[in-house]
Amino acid sequence: MTNFPSMLRGAVAFALVNIGALPVAAQDRVSILLGSHHVNASTNFDEVNPGAFLTWEGERVDWTVGGFRNSYGRGAAAVMAGLPLYERGTAQIALTGGLALYPGDGRRF
Numbered sequence: 001m002t003n004f005p006s007m008l009r010g011a012v013a014f015a016l017v018n019i020g021a022l023p024v025a026a027q028d029r030v031s032i033l034l035g036s037h038h039v040n041a042s043t044n045f046d047e048v049n050p051g052a053f054l055t056w057e058g059e060r061v062d063w064t065v066g067g068f069r070n071s072y073g074r075g076a077a078a079v080m081a082g083l084p085l086y087e088r089g090t091a092q093i094a095l096t097g098g099l100a101l102y103p104g105d106g107r108r109f
Contacts, residue, residue, distance in 0.1 A: 029055040033068050045071035053078070062094070070102050077101045 033051035051068020062082040070076040080098030087093075 027054040028057040028062075031055065031064075031066070033066075036071060038071065046073045047071075051076075053080075064098070070100075072102070074102070074104065076103070 031053040033049055033053065035048050035050075036045075037047060038045045046069070049069050049071060051066055053064050053066030053068075055062055055064040060083065062084065064080040064082065065078070067075060067077050078098055078100040080096060082094040082096040084092055084094045
């Protein structure tokens with residue numbers, strides 16, 4: 001997909017415009033990524049993927065941006081949006097979508 005990098009840049013720009021006015025200290029949640037597991041993978045991926053994400057909870061949509069070490073052992077960035085569908089106490093069910101930028105590794109999929 002030749003337009004994917006420009007689509008990703010557009011999505012990141014959209015997220016930054018919408019949350020860019022907020023100071024970093026105003027995030028509602030900080031998440032730490034420790035690792036991943038690739039079930040039935042035909043390639044030996046790196047299972048240790050440290051990273052950090054900041055989430056801003058909006059009235060309808062939660063925005064998350066962050067960076068992490070991808071499964072190829074290189075840096076990656078991601079932007080995600082979540083639409084909470086059900087909340088009770090600390091539990092939440094949400095419809096979530098996002099895009100990740102894997103510089104130099106995106107063609108390996």
